Amino acid sequence: MGVIVQKYGGTAVGTIEKMKRIADRVIKKKEEGYDVVIVVSAMGETTNQLIEMAKCISDNPCKRELDVLMATGEQVSISLLSMIFKEKGYDSISLTVFQAGIKTEGIHTKNRIVEIDIDKVKRHLEEGKIVVVAGFQGINELGEITTLGRGGSDTTAVALAAKLQCPCEIYTDVDGIYGVDPRLYSKAKKLDYISYEEMMEMSSLGSKVMETRSIEIGYKYKVPIYVASSHKNVKGTYIKEFDESMEQKSITGISVNDDVLMVTINKVPYSLKNISNIFGKFARQEVNIDMISQTSPREGFVNISFTTSKEDESIVDEIGKELKEEFDDIEVQKDTNITKVSVVGLGMRTEPGVAYKVFSLFADNDISFKQVTTSEISISYTINASDKEKAVNVLCSAFNL
Ligand code: ADP
Ligand code: ASP
Numbered sequence: 001m002g003v004i005v006q007k008y009g010g011t012a013v014g015t016i017e018k019m020k021r022i023a024d025r026v027i028k029k030k031e032e033g034y035d036v037v038i039v040v041s042a043m044g045e046t047t048n049q050l051i052e053m054a055k056c057i058s059d060n061p062c063k064r065e066l067d068v069l070m071a072t073g074e075q076v077s078i079s080l081l082s083m084i085f086k087e088k089g090y091d092s093i094s095l096t097v098f099q100a101g102i103k104t105e106g107i108h109t110k111n112r113i114v115e116i117d118i119d120k121v122k123r124h125l126e127e128g129k130i131v132v133v134a135g136f137q138g139i140n141e142l143g144e145i146t147t148l149g150r151g152g153s154d155t156t157a158v159a160l161a162a163k164l165q166c167p168c169e170i171y172t173d174v175d176g177i178y179g180v181d182p183r184l185y186s187k188a189k190k191l192d193y194i195s196y197e198e199m200m201e202m203s204s205l206g207s208k209v210m211e212t213r214s215i216e217i218g219y220k221y222k223v224p225i226y227v228a229s230s231h232k233n234v235k236g237t238y239i240k241e242f243d244e245s246m247e248q249k250s251i252t253g254i255s256v257n258d259d260v261l262m263v264t265i266n267k268v269p270y271s272l273k274n275i276s277n278i279f280g281k282f283a284r285q286e287v288n289i290d291m292i293s294q295t296s297p298r299e300g301f302v303n304i305s306f307t308t309s310k311e312d313e314s315i316v317d318e319i320g321k322e323l324k325e326e327f328d329d330i331e332v333q334k335d336t337n338i339t340k341v342s343v344v345g346l347g348m349r350t351e352p353g354v355a356y357k358v359f360s361l362f363a364d365n366d367i368s369f370k371q372v373t374t375s376e377i378s379i380s381y382t383i384n385a386s387d388k389e390k391a392v393n394v395l396c397s398a399f400n401l
């Protein structure tokens with residue numbers, strides 16, 4: 001029958017009862033003749049709780065230790081789930097990331113999978129076992145435990161499927177991919193299909209239903225991905241390569257990202273060197289800068305604004321202090337009441353006027369924006385967080401999402 005990778009998210013494995021229910025679903029697949037690899041997240045809110053504990057010690061806890069801490073969450077779920085399979089009479093083995101051979105590189109808490117030594121997983125499958133792998137974590141070149149960034153169990157699952165050359169099923173707390181997060185717009189419509197490119201763009205712009213890197217890997221290795229509910233038996237969404245049978249709309253989806261910290265640095269003495277030095281400081285601390293705008297020089301000064309993740313606020317504060325010591329007049333302001341709203345669609349490549357349509361909708365509804373950026377298949381606007389609901393309603397109804 002072949003191999004299949006199934007991934008169950010935090011809510012799906014939130015309690016032992018829920019784990020028992022998903023175990024029955026897995027066993028059904030096994031009985032159909034599949035070799036099954038299961039990837040699981042930490043139970044319920046475990047990862048958040050672990051981070052909260054670390055934050056009681058420091059605003060900026062040591063990232064190596066944070067990885068060691070966060071990685072414990074998934075180990076609890078794999079062992080419990082494997083026990084459940086055994087209790088139900090099915091041979092199973094849980095594999096921590098060391099045992100599953102998932103090699104990563106990069107900085108702690110944001111590692112990337114570079115290789116998977118898949119032989120061990122294959123051997124266990126050949127022995128008829130249900131293999132349960134800890135999501136979200138890896139081992140780096142120094143043998144240290146690492147994590148893949150929030151939502152990283154999706155990436156573990158798709159990477160394993162790529163290596164095993166099999167499909168990947170993602171079971172979560174929504175019954176598929178919608179045009180917009182159904183928690184933000186209750187009338188949102190579920191998509192039957194979405195292209196890898198659109199899903200990747202939506203994820204990177206804030207639709208956390210799938211982790212961005214997982215789609216990148218799926219796209220590269222052509223892994224068929226199916227996203228569906230872990231507890232309901234209803235049809236989900238296929239993520240696959242675009243083909244002509246898929247409905248072509250100008251906008252396929254909207255992404256909303258509240259994790260936006262807007263930083264404005266006023267009165268920077270204008271020189272290209274100063275500006276590159278400022279961004280150099282953020283780059284060295286691995287702060288990911290998103291939207292950037294700069295005023296034109298006035299009396300030898302410019303104001304620079306950019307957005308980044310709220311997670312990096314303490315690093316922004318440190319760099320702000322350094323800058324004030326270097327430049328007398330500089331002022332650093334932070335704004336956290338910002339939301340980024342993005343419209344995404346492959347149709348934008350050929351259909352002009354989408355930006356104009358959004359500008360008009362915002363103008364008619366009195367929604368002001370601070371910055372706009374575009375890519376080939378998306379346009380993003382930063383708006384005041386207080387306008388979020390209005391913007392989502394207006395865009396979803398105009399684009400029929
Ligand atoms: P899991 O723990 O299973 O990985 P996540 O919380 O990471 O689940 O992802 C599922 C959540 O993604 C949903 O509860 C939903 O609120 C959110 N979400 C965001 N954008 C979308 C979208 N376009 N379609 C469906 N769900 C979305
Ligand atoms: N447990 C990790 C997180 O909450 C990974 C995941 O759920 O995918 O981010």
Ligand code: MG
Binds near residue numbers: 009151154208209211
């Ligand atoms: Mg997730």
